[in-house]
Every structure is written in C-alpha cells, then in structure tokens.
Amino acid sequence: MRNVAILNIHNLCEEISKYKPCKSDGISPFLQSTDNTFVLKPRFTSNADILFEMVKYLPKITTENIFIVRGKDLSCKFYRFLNKIDKILLFDDENCILYVYTAQKPNKNLVEIKIIKADLINSIESVIFNFSIDYFDKSPEDDFIKPLYISALNQRYLLVITPNIPDYPKKIAKIIDMESKEEFPINPYLFEEHDIFEIADLKVIQKHRNNKYILIKTGRICSFEKRHFYNSNSDYKDKIETLIVAPVEDVLDEAMSQKKVDFSRYIITTADENQSIEFEPFLNADDIFSPEIAKNSPFILYSKENFDRDSIEIFKFDLNKRITSKLITSESEIPFIYCDEKGYFLVETSYSDLPGSKLQKLTVEKIYIENHQKEKLEFFVEKDEVFENIYSFSSAGFITTKNVLKGKIKVYFLDEKESFFATKLDEGFVPIFDANKNEIKAFVIYPFFLC
Structure with missing residues (x-):
C-alpha cells in the first residue's frame, strides 16, 4: 500500500487564512x-x-x-x-x-x-x-466598468478588443507592442455583417510543445439563451457564432509583416440561428492536470448543438494540422468527457453491495471514444460514497468520491486503490508534479473560501 505521507499532503488552510485582509492590516480602503x-x-x-x-x-x-x-x-x-x-x-x-x-x-x-x-x-x-x-x-458616480477583452500574448504584446456594447462608443481591436508602443490593427470583419466586436470570450492557452493559441468565441450569447430564444420563436440578435483558434506565433508574424491581423482566416467553425457552439464546456478535467496534458495534447475539443435535431456533436480540432474530426453525437445532455495519454473517454459507474461489510464495490469503466476500448477499475468504498471525478494521466491518476453525510471528499490512487486521503467538502486540492519522474510529488489542500 502506498504510504500517502510520503507524498507530503501539504495543508494550507490555516496558513492561507492568516492572510485574509482585515481593518487592522492598515491597507488602503479600496483593498478592504x-x-x-x-x-x-x-x-x-x-x-x-x-x-x-x-x-x-x-x-x-x-x-x-x-x-x-x-x-x-x-x-x-x-x-x-x-x-x-x-x-x-x-x-x-x-x-x-x-x-x-x-x-x-x-x-x-x-x-x-x-x-x-x-x-x-x-x-x-x-x-x-x-x-x-x-x-x-x-x-x-458608479465606479463599475463594463468588461473589455484584454489578454497578454507574451511579455511584450497585448491583444485588446472592445465588445459591441454602447459603453464603448469607439470600438477597438488591436495588438499593442508595449516596448515600441506600436499598434497593429485587427481587421474587425469576419464575414458578411459579423465582426470581431461580437466577441463573447477570449483566452490564450498553452498546448502541445508549449505553443500558445488564441481562442475566441463570437456571438455574445450563451447556448442555453440561444436555445430558449430559438425554441420560443423570440426575436434576438447575435444569431451567428464563430470559434477562432489562432497560433500566437502566426498572429504576431502577420502583424509584423502585414502591419495588421485578419482573424477570419483562423475560424474553425460557425453556427447559424438554429445552432450553438462552445469550447470544451463538457471536458471534465478541471484543469487539474493541465500542465502535463498541455505538453502532450495537440488537440482541443468543441461542441455544436443543433436545436432542430435536439442533438449535440463533439469535435476534435488538431492544432498542428488544423483538421477537424467528429468524436461523438449525443441526443441527450452534453456528456462529460475525460482525457488521458491514451485519448478521450466516457465513464460509466456501478455499485455492488458486499454482504456483511460496511463497504461497497465501486466499478469505474473508462470507454474510449475513438477506438471503443474499455478499461475497468474497481475500488472498495464506504456505502455513502459516490463517484465524483477521475483524473487519469500516466502514473499520476486518481479518482475522487464524495460523502455528503460525512462532509468528505476522498482521493483514491489508480495504481494502489486501497490508498487514499480525505479532505472536507469546503476544501480543494491540487497536485504538484515532479516533471522528471512524471509523477505527483505532493498534494496541496486549500480552502475554497475565506470568510
């Protein structure tokens, strides 16, 4: 059995709580x-x-x-x-x-x-x-400022886009060189009457081989809102949506050479009025393994929902080849999708009573989407424990269970299923990796809230 103490369960709950701002700290009023x-x-x-x-x-x-x-x-x-x-x-x-x-x-x-x-x-x-x-x-008189979209491409370049709302009368879409103060305009028009100012989300991610990518969603509308408007025959704007995936290096090269940027060439998919698209809302990874997965995965996922067919398609986009392939079609709710070094998979769970025991057998079956291979894992857990999540990557995998009656989350290791440690429901935990050995060096427990 793994000695969990060797992993150094580092509990920060008390230590972090000491640093919550209070009036006695003597800090500026706006920090209170x-x-x-x-x-x-x-x-x-x-x-x-x-x-x-x-x-x-x-x-x-x-x-x-x-x-x-x-x-x-x-x-x-x-x-x-x-x-x-x-x-x-x-x-x-x-x-x-x-x-x-x-x-x-x-x-x-x-x-x-x-x-x-x-x-x-x-x-x-x-x-x-x-x-x-x-x-x-x-x-x-109100200090509140409506959000704009700003992201750092690296230590030198900023990407700034103002949303299409009245608060920003003069719309801006540009890349700024903070060293030279030079500005590179972004062509706002994507196609027809749809432009970059219809932005709904912007982030810069680091993926395969430490390459960076700009992810943009336009449409200024959430899937559930668009579905409601469409099904109720309501009149609404922002019927068109796009997903944009642009390599940071390519965008900066384009800015330097052409003195402008055109994001229309980086559109990977669009949605009409009877559809909605999202970046990875169903990927159940919680970013807990993001540093490790990022080094190995040249893919991102996105979904496209069709309101007429009442179905959801999930696609895999190859960042290197810029090729899209469909993974799965679902006619129910968006399924949770997990990933490890073998690929993307779904999870099915079942519970079996053990006569004369306070424990039950939890069976977790991983079903890989692309080749339909199955992998079964079994754990012995308390009868009030229910499966919550799985984090599966190389030798660092584990599952979590929740026991609401006891107010506990338990972490069970995939390679030694009898080993576990527990946290409270109002606590979170994150692993620290040893990159050289490709394994978890420690777990850090922290409080979700400081009150």
Missing part, C-alpha cells in the same frame, strides 16, 4: 473586502509552482492577494497587491513575475488601462504600460 468573502482559485504554472488567487467577487471581480507555493520545496510566499487588480494576464514562472492590468475611470468618458509588473519575490510593483479607451457611462 465589502462582503468579507474571498474565493481561492489555483493557477498552475509550467514549472510546477501553484498560484492561489484570492478573488473578491463583490461589488466587482478583483484579485487582491496572491499566495504562491513553489514546486521545488513547497515553500510559500504571500503577496498583497499595492494596486487594485482586475485580471492576471501572464505569469513569468522562471522569474516569479506577474503581469496584470487594472482599469480605472479618470472621468466619465474615459477608461485608463494600466499594465503592471509585479515581482513576487522582491515585492516590487511597477506600471510598465498604459493606454486609454473612450467610454460612455450613464452612471458616472
């Missing part, structure tokens, strides 16, 4: 929490460090503090921002430097964006770039 609740969000890095963002959601979403656990020795470092942070853009894990931005209104007709470089080791913050965007505010 109005609802006294912080949500902790772990962010993985490529060298096995984990950043815990302490995020306040009311009255607006802001990141006020950072707690970093170093992967090398599990040492901890707390950092409190001097500025009010709207979003983390990039983490330079080699130098332990964060790039973030903050948006403020110097007056009712202007929004000022500041890009801030935060040295977490030496506790130094500096504004490295700033620019302004025209803004129309019906309530100038």
